[in-house]
Amino acid sequence: MSTSHKVWRLGADIDTDLLAPGHAMKHGIETIATHCLETVLPEFARDVRPGDVIVAGPNFGIGSSREQAVAALVHLGVAAVIAPSYSGLYFRNAFNLGLLLLTCGDAELLQDGERIGIDRAAPSVTAADGRRLPCEPIPGFLLDMVRAGGLMNQLRQRAGKDAPHA
Amino acid sequence: MTDKLAPSSPQTLAQKLIARACGRAHVAVGEIVTCAVDMAMFHDSSGPRRLQPMLAELGAEIWDKSRVVLVMDHYVPERDDDARRIVRIARDWARDQRLPHVYDSQGICHVVVPQHGHIRPGMLCVGGDSHSPTGGAFGAYMFGVGSTEMLGVVVTGEIWLRVPETIQMWWDGRLSPGVTAKDMMLHMIGRFGMNGGRYQAVEFAGPAVQALSMQERMTLSNMSAELGAQAGLIAPDATTAAFLAEAGAPSVDTAAWFTDDEAPRTVHRFDAASLEPHVAAPHSPANSRGVSHCAGTPIDVAFIGACTGAKLDDLRAAAHVLRGRKVAAGVRLIVAPASLRDQDQAREEGVLQALMAAGAELFPTACGACAGYGDPMGDDVTVMSTTARNFKGRMGSASAQVYLGSPYSVAAAALRGRITDPREVLA
Numbered sequence: 001m002s003t004s005h006k007v008w009r010l011g012a013d014i015d016t017d018l019l020a021p022g023h024a025m026k027h028g029i030e031t032i033a034t035h036c037l038e039t040v041l042p043e044f045a046r047d048v049r050p051g052d053v054i055v056a057g058p059n060f061g062i063g064s065s066r067e068q069a070v071a072a073l074v075h076l077g078v079a080a081v082i083a084p085s086y087s088g089l090y091f092r093n094a095f096n097l098g099l100l101l102l103t104c105g106d107a108e109l110l111q112d113g114e115r116i117g118i119d120r121a122a123p124s125v126t127a128a129d130g131r132r133l134p135c136e137p138i139p140g141f142l143l144d145m146v147r148a149g150g151l152m153n154q155l156r157q158r159a160g161k162d163a164p165h166a
Numbered sequence: 167m168t169d170k171l172a173p174s175s176p177q178t179l180a181q182k183l184i185a186r187a188c189g190r191a192h193v194a195v196g197e198i199v200t201c202a203v204d205m206a207m208f209h210d211s212s213g214p215r216r217l218q219p220m221l222a223e224l225g226a227e228i229w230d231k232s233r234v235v236l237v238m239d240h241y242v243p244e245r246d247d248d249a250r251r252i253v254r255i256a257r258d259w260a261r262d263q264r265l266p267h268v269y270d271s272q273g274i275c276h277v278v279v280p281q282h283g284h285i286r287p288g289m290l291c292v293g294g295d296s297h298s299p300t301g302g303a304f305g306a307y308m309f310g311v312g313s314t315e316m317l318g319v320v321v322t323g324e325i326w327l328r329v330p331e332t333i334q335m336w337w338d339g340r341l342s343p344g345v346t347a348k349d350m351m352l353h354m355i356g357r358f359g360m361n362g363g364r365y366q367a368v369e370f371a372g373p374a375v376q377a378l379s380m381q382e383r384m385t386l387s388n389m390s391a392e393l394g395a396q397a398g399l400i401a402p403d404a405t406t407a408a409f410l411a412e413a414g415a416p417s418v419d420t421a422a423w424f425t426d427d428e429a430p431r432t433v434h435r436f437d438a439a440s441l442e443p444h445v446a447a448p449h450s451p452a453n454s455r456g457v458s459h460c461a462g463t464p465i466d467v468a469f470i471g472a473c474t475g476a477k478l479d480d481l482r483a484a485a486h487v488l489r490g491r492k493v494a495a496g497v498r499l500i501v502a503p504a505s506l507r508d509q510d511q512a513r514e515e516g517v518l519q520a521l522m523a524a525g526a527e528l529f530p531t532a533c534g535a536c537a538g539y540g541d542p543m544g545d546d547v548t549v550m551s552t553t554a555r556n557f558k559g560r561m562g563s564a565s566a567q568v569y570l571g572s573p574y575s576v577a578a579a580a581l582r583g584r585i586t587d588p589r590e591v592l593a
Contacts (some may be wrong), residue, residue, distance in 0.1 A: 013360065013450065015557045016296075017538075017555075017557040017558070017559055017560045018557070018558070018559070021538070021559055022537045022538030022539055022542075022559070022560065022562075023538055023542065023559075023562065025211065025537075025539065026241065026246075026248035026249060026252060026539075027248065039558055039559055039564045058361065059359075059360055059361040059394070062360045062361060062394060063296065063555065063557060064295075064296045064537070065212065065293075065294060065295050065296040065298070065310040065311060065312050066211075066212070066312070067312030067313050067314055067315075070312070085361060087361065087365070087394060088364075088365025088394065088396055089296055089309075089310055089311070089312070089365075089391075089396075091365070092311065092312065092315055093311075093312035093314070093315065096312060096314040096315045096318075097312075097314055139198060141326075150314065151314050151315065151317070151318055152220060152314055152317065155224055155226075155317070155318065155321065156223070156224065159224045159225060159226065
């Protein structure tokens with residue numbers, strides 16, 4: 001189990017235009033990431049640290065297929081997103097890019113700034129006060145994808161090339 | 167994987183399409199299967215700029231170029247150096263790869279690709295865009311994926327999916343004049359929310375759906391994305407076959423693709439005849455109710471554009487309201503036809519002229535302002551739009567207030583300068 005992930009709390013219906021704004025889409029991920037969530041949490045892109053997690057309300061990632069909405073979080077070092085539900089398209093994109101999404105009906109019990117633990121295998125989340133919040137099971141091949149650092153790394157491995165970020 | 171179903175087990179349209187694509191007689195809801203992809207579509211934003219470097223790094227080739235369709239629609243016409251760079255990558259790659267199916271600046275992918283007969287009943291297709299469920303209108307299982315997943319498809323020709331439940335939206339009766347597929351969709355999104363489809367398959371059925379034109383059906387399937395469904399299916403019929411014949415597609419078999427009566431599914435029933443025009447208020451398509459809840463709201467811009475709002479049928483609807491009239495003083499009416507073919511046909515019919523004479527500005531046949539990529543809306547403007555999404559900042563400025571409605575409703579708002587029930591201004 002990994003411990004001490006700082007929580008960034010967001011509300012429901014966080015859409016892909018908030019995560020990767022259309023006006024920034026012509027740029028590379030380094031620039032897009034600086035605009036990530038700018039209209040709801042202006043300090044997020046500046047202050048988030050590798051290993052931090054996002055805890056959100058239902059329907060996280062609704063909207064576009066643009067995977068920069070995942071890649072921006074990966075670029076900023078976000079370790080996982082924890083929410084009661086996701087857009088199905090965002091869910092696929094996240095695992096394809098190696099970002100762990102935990103589906104947790106009790107996600108909204110977690111507080112902004114709280115430090116939590118994550119058990120990928122269970123899967124579950126442990127709140128700062130020790131409460132264990134169960135999460136929905138994740139198919140093994142998707143967990144493998146996260147462990148590999150995403151589909152591209154798996155394809156690299158299959159092509160006999162080293163996966164630089166695995 | 168074992169097939170536990172008896173050969174006679176009733177199946178939904180979604181199950182039948184997925185079973186064919188994974189080479190099985192039956193598939194069970196909930197199982198994860200790997201399907202062969204019949205067609206993969208992507209555009210200048212999601213496609214070559216992302217795929218080309220990854221393919222090069224892997225030293226991999228496209229699995230079957232005849233099954234790939236590339237559309238330049240997001241960054242055309244090129245407005246700055248970044249757009250020129252992105253579109254140039256797409257054009258160079260199309261040439262290097264000798265791709266047989268490329269549509270450059272012809273219109274929006276979800277309209278152009280079906281208009282060239284690439285999506286047909288029985289197929290399993292993927293698109294590098296969230297509105298890819300549009301293909302479901304043709305009785306194909308089509309869904310959107312991100313660029314990395316598209317890379318997987320382009321390399322292997324396969325994709326995994328979990329066999330979905332089917333949520334059938336059964337529409338009885340017939341729409342009244344001035345009420346459209348967009349109103350049906352806004353009604354459903356308002357009722358079920360933006361994730362009400364739970365990434366399952368939604369199927370639109372019933373007499374009111376069967377009575378819709380192909381382009382209207384495409385509007386339903388397109389905005390299945392706003393219901394959070396993976397696919398938005400409509401059983402193909404004579405309307406489908408006629409559209410595809412005109413598109414020059416090989417002749418199609420529509421008979422096999424329907425949901426068996428006994429197939430387990432969730433059914434929601436609606437009455438088309440009593441449906442009123444719907445408008446979604448800022449900043450979510452789910453903030454949708456009958457037009458009366460925001461009638462009278464003054465607008466600055468009326469926008470008729472996008473794959474879900476500027477096809478030929480949409481332009482005809484707008485012209486129906488605006489022919490022989492002028493838009494209200496101080497209101498900008500922008501018309502960006504969804505494809506060149508629709509624009510040409512609208513011109514032949516006098517539809518385009520009617521809109522221009524009413525005061526419309528003609529914008530390029532591209533995604534444009536819908537996603538804030540080109541011609542974005544300015545600060546603090548109130549926009550009434552035929553597009554699919556009104557997320558905060560979606561059309562350019564976070565302070566823009568965007569209302570969504572049918573082309574009748576947008577044209578009526580342009581005419582009066584405020585949100586209006588289009589039935590009040592229809593002759």
